[in-house]
Amino acid sequence: xxxxxxxxxxxxxxxxxxxxxxxxxxxxxxxxxxxxxxxxxxxxxxxxxxxxxxxxxxxxxxxxxxxxxxxxxxxxxxxxxxxxxxxxxxxxxxxxxxxxxxxxxxxxxxxxxxxxxxxxxxxxxxxxxxxxxxxxxxxxxxxxxxxxxxxxxxxxxxxxxxxxxxxxxxxxxxxxxxxxxxxxxxxxxxxxxxxxxxxxxxxxxxxxxxxxxxxxxxxxxxxxxxxxxxxxxxxxxxxxxxxxxxxxxxxxxxxxxxxxxxxxxxxxxxxxxxxxxxxxxxxxxxxxxxxxxxxxx
Ligand code: ATP
Numbered sequence: 001x002x003x004x005x006x007x008x009x010x011x012x013x014x015x016x017x018x019x020x021x022x023x024x025x026x027x028x029x030x031x032x033x034x035x036x037x038x039x040x041x042x043x044x045x046x047x048x049x050x051x052x053x054x055x056x057x058x059x060x061x062x063x064x065x066x067x068x069x070x071x072x073x074x075x076x077x078x079x080x081x082x083x084x085x086x087x088x089x090x091x092x093x094x095x096x097x098x099x100x101x102x103x104x105x106x107x108x109x110x111x112x113x114x115x116x117x118x119x120x121x122x123x124x125x126x127x128x129x130x131x132x133x134x135x136x137x138x139x140x141x142x143x144x145x146x147x148x149x150x151x152x153x154x155x156x157x158x159x160x161x162x163x164x165x166x167x168x169x170x171x172x173x174x175x176x177x178x179x180x181x182x183x184x185x186x187x188x189x190x191x192x193x194x195x196x197x198x199x200x201x202x203x204x205x206x207x208x209x210x211x212x213x214x215x216x217x218x219x220x221x222x223x224x225x226x227x228x229x230x231x232x233x234x235x236x237x238x239x240x241x242x243x244x245x246x247x248x249x250x251x252x253x254x255x256x257x258x259x260x261x262x263x264x265x266x267x268x269x270x271x272x273x274x275x276x277x278x279x280x281x282x283x284x285x286x287x288x289x290x291x292x293x294x295x296x297x
Contacts, residue, residue, distance in 0.1 A: 015030055045087075137153060142293050168271045188225060227255030272284045
């Protein structure tokens with residue numbers, strides 16, 4: 001028997017970051033939108049836990065027990081007192097260390113796939129609990145759509161989306177480590193008073209209306225200055241997308257993927273072509289959001 005689960009990437013349309021807490025984490029007000037770029041996780045019974053990965057970034061994915069998909073299988077097996085005897089294959093389309101929650105997608109996907117393969121029938125809440133233990137972005141990968149994440153980002157409230165948004169994503173030549181970007185955020189903010197992160201109501205309204213102009217006017221990413229400080233060339237990619245007519249250009253999460261909101265599918269195709277021609281990125285993809293969360297295929 002084999003189970004395959006498809007899991008979307010995400011873009012943060014709002015990422016408000018508070019000051020570092022005593023435990024080193026940051027409080028966030030994080031509006032996630034799932035977008036139609038997917039990893040596919042396939043699980044098959046095996047003698048022992050094994051992870052394989054295919055795709056353009058496969059060589060950057062750890063295949064040992066630090067892989068989030070392996071950690072998800074181990075967490076579920078432990079909870080149900082069974083052996084994690086499964087082969088997990090990741091067909092990877094989401095860029096690695098790209099700020100699009102690719103590892104989190106694989107964690108959520110492996111969890112749902114193993115639950116189906118093993119017949120553990122964990123409740124949705126139990127699955128969400130395990131996701132939150134695996135990482136701040138993992139619960140959202142399970143639920144998809146659009147949601148506000150508070151706390152470290154893992155406490156989710158679903159948000160209404162009144163239409164389809166058209167995006168272009170430019171993948172960068174190298175990755176950025178999320179912890180390094182947060183450290184840079186702390187360094188840049190050392191002598192400033194960082195306000196409590198608060199969700200933007202105009203942005204939530206723009207999502208609910210499905211209005212790309214209103215969403216473009218309200219998207220923000222507090223990690224963008226830190227990502228640009230560590231990866232200054234991203235400014236050229238952002239400028240190229242803006243010049244090509246994107247309604248908004250921003251760094252996706254901790255970067256270095258850059259995200260461009262466009263008015264419609266035609267405009268997305270034009271912006272994608274211009275970004276490709278600009279030579280400021282490794283590759284370019286279009287995708288729409290919202291996308292469904294992890295789904296057994
Ligand atoms: P986020 O947007 O949640 O901050 P990201 O998209 O920037 O994350 P990931 O692709 O999730 O970054 O990977 C970050 C690091 O996690 C990788 O460099 C890799 O070492 C490790 N990792 C663990 N499991 C996976 C996985 N299944 N896929 C990719 N990377 C993984």
